[in-house]
Amino acid sequence: MNISEIPYKIYLEEDEIPKTWYNVRADMKEKPAPLIHPGTKEPLTFEEMQPIFCDELIKQELDDTTRDIPIPEEIQSFYRMYRPSPLIHAEFLERYLDTPAKIFYKFEGSNTSGSHKLNSAIAQAYYAKKQGLKGVTTETGAGQWGTALSMASAFFGIDCKVFMVKVSYEQKPFRREVMRTYGAEVTASPSMDTEVGKRINEENPGTTGSLGCAISEAVEVATKTEGYRYVLGSVLNQVLLHQSVIGIETKTACEKYGIKPDIIIGCAGGGSNLGGLISPFMGEKLRGEADYRLIAVEPASCPSFTRGKFAYDFADLGMVCPMAKMYTLGHGFIPSANHAGGLRYHGMSPVLSQLYHDGLIEAVAVEQTSVFEALTQFARAEGILPAPESGHAIRTAIDEALKCKETGEEKVIIFGLTGTGYFDMKAYEQYNDGKMSDHIPTDEELDKGLSGIPEI
Amino acid sequence: MNISEIPYKIYLEEDEIPKTWYNVRADMKEKPAPLIHPGTKEPLTFEEMQPIFCDELIKQELDDTTRDIPIPEEIQSFYRMYRPSPLIHAEFLERYLDTPAKIFYKFEGSNTSGSHKLNSAIAQAYYAKKQGLKGVTTETGAGQWGTALSMASAFFGIDCKVFMVKVSYEQKPFRREVMRTYGAEVTASPSMDTEVGKRINEENPGTTGSLGCAISEAVEVATKTEGYRYVLGSVLNQVLLHQSVIGIETKTACEKYGIKPDIIIGCAGGGSNLGGLISPFMGEKLRGEADYRLIAVEPASCPSFTRGKFAYDFADLGMVCPMAKMYTLGHGFIPSANHAGGLRYHGMSPVLSQLYHDGLIEAVAVEQTSVFEALTQFARAEGILPAPESGHAIRTAIDEALKCKETGEEKVIIFGLTGTGYFDMKAYEQYNDGKMSDHIPTDEELDKGLSGIPEI
Numbered sequence: 001m002n003i004s005e006i007p008y009k010i011y012l013e014e015d016e017i018p019k020t021w022y023n024v025r026a027d028m029k030e031k032p033a034p035l036i037h038p039g040t041k042e043p044l045t046f047e048e049m050q051p052i053f054c055d056e057l058i059k060q061e062l063d064d065t066t067r068d069i070p071i072p073e074e075i076q077s078f079y080r081m082y083r084p085s086p087l088i089h090a091e092f093l094e095r096y097l098d099t100p101a102k103i104f105y106k107f108e109g110s111n112t113s114g115s116h117k118l119n120s121a122i123a124q125a126y127y128a129k130k131q132g133l134k135g136v137t138t139e140t141g142a143g144q145w146g147t148a149l150s151m152a153s154a155f156f157g158i159d160c161k162v163f164m165v166k167v168s169y170e171q172k173p174f175r176r177e178v179m180r181t182y183g184a185e186v187t188a189s190p191s192m193d194t195e196v197g198k199r200i201n202e203e204n205p206g207t208t209g210s211l212g213c214a215i216s217e218a219v220e221v222a223t224k225t226e227g228y229r230y231v232l233g234s235v236l237n238q239v240l241l242h243q244s245v246i247g248i249e250t251k252t253a254c255e256k257y258g259i260k261p262d263i264i265i266g267c268a269g270g271g272s273n274l275g276g277l278i279s280p281f282m283g284e285k286l287r288g289e290a291d292y293r294l295i296a297v298e299p300a301s302c303p304s305f306t307r308g309k310f311a312y313d314f315a316d317l318g319m320v321c322p323m324a325k326m327y328t329l330g331h332g333f334i335p336s337a338n339h340a341g342g343l344r345y346h347g348m349s350p351v352l353s354q355l356y357h358d359g360l361i362e363a364v365a366v367e368q369t370s371v372f373e374a375l376t377q378f379a380r381a382e383g384i385l386p387a388p389e390s391g392h393a394i395r396t397a398i399d400e401a402l403k404c405k406e407t408g409e410e411k412v413i414i415f416g417l418t419g420t421g422y423f424d425m426k427a428y429e430q431y432n433d434g435k436m437s438d439h440i441p442t443d444e445e446l447d448k449g450l451s452g453i454p455e456i
Numbered sequence: 457m458n459i460s461e462i463p464y465k466i467y468l469e470e471d472e473i474p475k476t477w478y479n480v481r482a483d484m485k486e487k488p489a490p491l492i493h494p495g496t497k498e499p500l501t502f503e504e505m506q507p508i509f510c511d512e513l514i515k516q517e518l519d520d521t522t523r524d525i526p527i528p529e530e531i532q533s534f535y536r537m538y539r540p541s542p543l544i545h546a547e548f549l550e551r552y553l554d555t556p557a558k559i560f561y562k563f564e565g566s567n568t569s570g571s572h573k574l575n576s577a578i579a580q581a582y583y584a585k586k587q588g589l590k591g592v593t594t595e596t597g598a599g600q601w602g603t604a605l606s607m608a609s610a611f612f613g614i615d616c617k618v619f620m621v622k623v624s625y626e627q628k629p630f631r632r633e634v635m636r637t638y639g640a641e642v643t644a645s646p647s648m649d650t651e652v653g654k655r656i657n658e659e660n661p662g663t664t665g666s667l668g669c670a671i672s673e674a675v676e677v678a679t680k681t682e683g684y685r686y687v688l689g690s691v692l693n694q695v696l697l698h699q700s701v702i703g704i705e706t707k708t709a710c711e712k713y714g715i716k717p718d719i720i721i722g723c724a725g726g727g728s729n730l731g732g733l734i735s736p737f738m739g740e741k742l743r744g745e746a747d748y749r750l751i752a753v754e755p756a757s758c759p760s761f762t763r764g765k766f767a768y769d770f771a772d773l774g775m776v777c778p779m780a781k782m783y784t785l786g787h788g789f790i791p792s793a794n795h796a797g798g799l800r801y802h803g804m805s806p807v808l809s810q811l812y813h814d815g816l817i818e819a820v821a822v823e824q825t826s827v828f829e830a831l832t833q834f835a836r837a838e839g840i841l842p843a844p845e846s847g848h849a850i851r852t853a854i855d856e857a858l859k860c861k862e863t864g865e866e867k868v869i870i871f872g873l874t875g876t877g878y879f880d881m882k883a884y885e886q887y888n889d890g891k892m893s894d895h896i897p898t899d900e901e902l903d904k905g906l907s908g909i910p911e912i
Contacts, residue, residue, distance in 0.1 A: 174881035422878040425630035
């Protein structure tokens, strides 16, 4: 098929929404290392995880052999509300860049939560409901995950308690209000409602919070409240599993229209979007059926892949969570205050960490002013106002397309456009006013976090 | 076709995007009254309108006989970025209401401007560019129109100056920032940059502005600046013409899936969304081919149809614009300060005014707390967070669906979901906090505006 015959927006049919999730671990020869107990340093058992997580989600977390896992009917029904998401041929951006490259993006931002996070939120809320639970707790930073979980919880009629990183809570009152509109209870973190919150507040007076800290609070409330469990929007194996719907749809659309990607790009904070987008392509690569360049893009101010250490570390600042083997900047790492948007987690998905360690994916770090330059170019050319997080993938997609302009190569580039930026206009304002700055941590700054990674 | 076989979201194909606009005036026996010159009281000629409007748009404004007007290729190309918009079967809302009614909504909010306004903005920017103009001026209240025009102007590379009602400018800094991201220049109105702005500021110290006032300023700048014209996002015949894409797509989707609407509902401020949605259905009605109940829903705090007067009035507060025959509350009318969102214009589209006068459409007025109740129910059931404006249509759709529940009738209800509420969270917050109030103007309050309508 000639590229000009491909529609601008490729919408699949309703019956092409995936009916199974794809579990990339089944195809990995080197499996991601298991979560371990911080005390015993032994792999966590199903029973040990039960106080924290829903039963069915623990099964998914531990299952590294089943390749295709059926998506329950109720979740499929919810997916129909906003899926299939379109794969868009960025012809206006190509024209603007004057590149021979063919650029496509999978747009996950057209649902109300504004991002791909809803794909896993609805699954986690469903399993909580099915287990007869009363509610779930979680943390949110930029607010996308909290919004997604609020929507999902409202849909299944369960309670939702969100610990929102204090700086976001204050700077993004409208994000908070969306969550409240969906019935969630939103608390600024660190709060004085939890033991760990009190401790962190005492040890760090005036702290504006961090994801690692909010996680500690949410876990504490979940384990201490009857009928509650904790849910997490990224990093975990189960989350990457749910997010595989992004990649499966992308692959289906590619096959339907004869698009053969050379490069697939995604932004990476905890890794849920990137992991979901590349999973089925990675599967082909692992099985030796095809090859792709798969690129993780992270902020230069929070460079887990490119400057972190592959080691067991705590998932949270309060050290109440299990430990995961991952690329990490140390559980005490907090990105500099001028960092805009999400992608601020100190660690990275164990699945992606293993794949990166094995040389199966590449990683680059980009600076935020160059990200906002790309965001603005993209917005004006393609008409969509992206989230800052998504801008990292756009930046690298544009860089690769400009390389093609130099070499004359017609490479096919696909990137993940994870979400919209409607709640990030403060950062856009800074950029529009020429007041945005970059921060690349010095080696000394990074050492503070890295030196806190425990020796195991 | 059985209703269960209809997909949840009906997406048309790219080649089903309309290639012509439908001009409902061609089928009206009683044509809408022409715009007149405020001095001579004579119908405005093409030449008299030239200093204000683009030439091609004047032709469209005056043309009440050509039924189908071709959509230029460049506009069709832009429409592909976000059209066709989906017609969604509100099955989750039906289940929540437990109604036998079948509810569908045409969702125009998934583009970055967040509303249907882009349909006309792109057309108006295109004709300005084609005429070789340097830029356009406009006003914006809630901000949807200004955002749409900023996007459209960025796409065609022309300047865009937006006068934003001062209260919105201050309460919605993020809306303003979206416009700036698309390169627009945004000024709070009334400003001290124009003669009319200065006059209004002097006569009304501390005024927070109004649409009618911002229009006056935008028109002044357009007529005094070389290479500029004024563009308007609602009310005018040309705008309803462009917005007919909403109705044409809706009708195509209905025909494709055998959906026969009984009732079609839209919110009405200046009338662009309602006019666009109902146009092709109205055409059938005017030609005696089919019958539908067509309902305009307006805020009880700004009730142009239900409590206004059908008369010639000024389109703007400053009385620098042409006069239109329309349902009006008087050009001096300003809705009470507690009114949330758009739909705050004192007048109404002359086309819709004539149709309402001739008994071809119905109108209801609803109060805003009941609108926000409907918005919240809808958001939780259907997963989309709507704009307050759209909530008016939702309110009436729910009311009609609940009547069906009483009578057991399986009526088919279609309503227009014009946009998303991401920039209206202040109003949602008021509602969530139980602090939202209603204001139904007393007859005495309305008389102040009505008595200012000139005798012609």
